[in-house]
Amino acid sequence: MGAGIDLDNVVCDFGSFRAVDHVNVSIQPGEFFSFLGPSGCGKTTILRMISGFNDPTSGSIRIGGKDTLGQRPNQRPTALIFQNLALFPLMTIWENIAFGLEVRGVGKAERRAKAEELLALVDLPGAADKMVSQLSGGQKQRVAIARALAVEPDVMLLDEPLSALDLKLRQHMRAELRAIQKRTGVTFIYITHDQGEALAMSDRVGVMSQGRLQQVADPRDIYNNPVNGFVASFVGENNIFTGTVGATASGMARFDTAHGQFRARLGETGGAAVKLYVRPEHTLFATEPGVENSLPVTVTEVAFEGSFISVHAHSDSGASLVAELRNDGGQMIPETGQKGFMTFAAERASILPDGIVRAK
Numbered sequence: 001m002g003a004g005i006d007l008d009n010v011v012c013d014f015g016s017f018r019a020v021d022h023v024n025v026s027i028q029p030g031e032f033f034s035f036l037g038p039s040g041c042g043k044t045t046i047l048r049m050i051s052g053f054n055d056p057t058s059g060s061i062r063i064g065g066k067d068t069l070g071q072r073p074n075q076r077p078t079a080l081i082f083q084n085l086a087l088f089p090l091m092t093i094w095e096n097i098a099f100g101l102e103v104r105g106v107g108k109a110e111r112r113a114k115a116e117e118l119l120a121l122v123d124l125p126g127a128a129d130k131m132v133s134q135l136s137g138g139q140k141q142r143v144a145i146a147r148a149l150a151v152e153p154d155v156m157l158l159d160e161p162l163s164a165l166d167l168k169l170r171q172h173m174r175a176e177l178r179a180i181q182k183r184t185g186v187t188f189i190y191i192t193h194d195q196g197e198a199l200a201m202s203d204r205v206g207v208m209s210q211g212r213l214q215q216v217a218d219p220r221d222i223y224n225n226p227v228n229g230f231v232a233s234f235v236g237e238n239n240i241f242t243g244t245v246g247a248t249a250s251g252m253a254r255f256d257t258a259h260g261q262f263r264a265r266l267g268e269t270g271g272a273a274v275k276l277y278v279r280p281e282h283t284l285f286a287t288e289p290g291v292e293n294s295l296p297v298t299v300t301e302v303a304f305e306g307s308f309i310s311v312h313a314h315s316d317s318g319a320s321l322v323a324e325l326r327n328d329g330g331q332m333i334p335e336t337g338q339k340g341f342m343t344f345a346a347e348r349a350s351i352l353p354d355g356i357v358r359a360k
């Protein structure tokens with residue numbers, strides 16, 4: 001069974017630069033947890049601190065309830081997987097997988113048996129005697145995972161392990177990784193800048209910006225109820241309006257903009273500057289105006305994307321909007337140049353703080 005990990009007010013400074021800024025999170029035993037954020041937001045630094053390759057400047061990290069202070073990487077129950085797999089090309093697959101066991105003095109028959117067991121777990125039965133060069137990118141990835149699992153870690157730390165694979169394989173490996181994690185019960189901590197990957201695989205996601213954890217929640221909540229403009233924009237697309245909050249009632253508010261008055265859900269704004277965010281898939285094109293949240297527009301482009309159709313439009317007041325319509329035959333698809341209305345339901349639109357969570 002996997003171990004839980006507690007990050008308690010963790011800070012990491014490189015000289016005067018603060019790479020990780022007061023991060024607090026408890027990851028549950030057996031959880032698949034992803035840190036998601038743009039390049040340079042501090043994800044790798046968090047992973048390196050958990051594995052023991054970097055020390056926190058302040059704060060503490062507990063693995064399985066034990067403080068890791070002073071523990072070297074090889075004293076921690078963690079295994080690390082990188083994008084660069086570093087498999088040994090001159091060893092067979094089973095020798096690669098059993099390498100960590102050999103280092104620990106485990107006998108050959110036992111090593112071979114363990115390697116076979118792990119190959120079955122990662123869905124590569126029969127590959128034991130092949131060479132690394134005979135495997136595809138996705139198969140090599142599975143071997144790397146089997147090799148990391150061979151030493152029976154309580155926590156697997158994965159640093160963008162799928163980013164070198166092509167799109168189709170990456171999508172397939174998402175499901176594979178998730179299945180392997182559930183089969184083993186090992187805690188997985190996954191870092192990625194790919195929101196689709198994080199949402200598809202994780203029990204919970206921690207979204208980061210500039211060293212700070214912005215929101216920790218399950219994937220649906222991250223997407224449907226982002227806490228601020230950074231999370232809303234990093235995890236998905238939006239139509240965005242600037243304006244000011246008017247009258248409020250039961251969690252909803254009027255929002256006054258240069259493009260008219262709208263009504264939307266009011267997030268935790270804390271007095272900060274706000275904007276209105278609505279997803280393209282919650283924006284509709286109609287020939288008649290709706291009762292509220294309806295903007296007269298002219299369609300500028302209709303892009304066929306396969307499962308959906310993107311309708312780009314300009315409002316008479318100068319706003320640019322996008323609606324994504326499902327290609328299910330149930331919706332009227334407008335043509336370029338057509339006049340009409342972009343509308344959205346108030347319950348699907350959110351007024352959120354514009355910026356990011358600042359350090360305390």
Ligand SMILES: Nc1ncnc2c1ncn2[C@@H]1O[C@H](COP(=O)(O)OP(=O)(O)OP(=O)(O)O)[C@@H](O)[C@H]1O
Pocket residue numbers: 014017019037038039040041042043044045046193
């Ligand atoms: N050893 C170091 N010395 C100085 N600055 C560092 C060091 N390691 C990381 N940084 C800086 O800390 C910040 C966070 O780096 P980190 O590698 O954690 O980001 P990341 O979110 O993993 O990004 P990426 O996805 O590009 O790997 C970056 O601005 C980086 O330049």
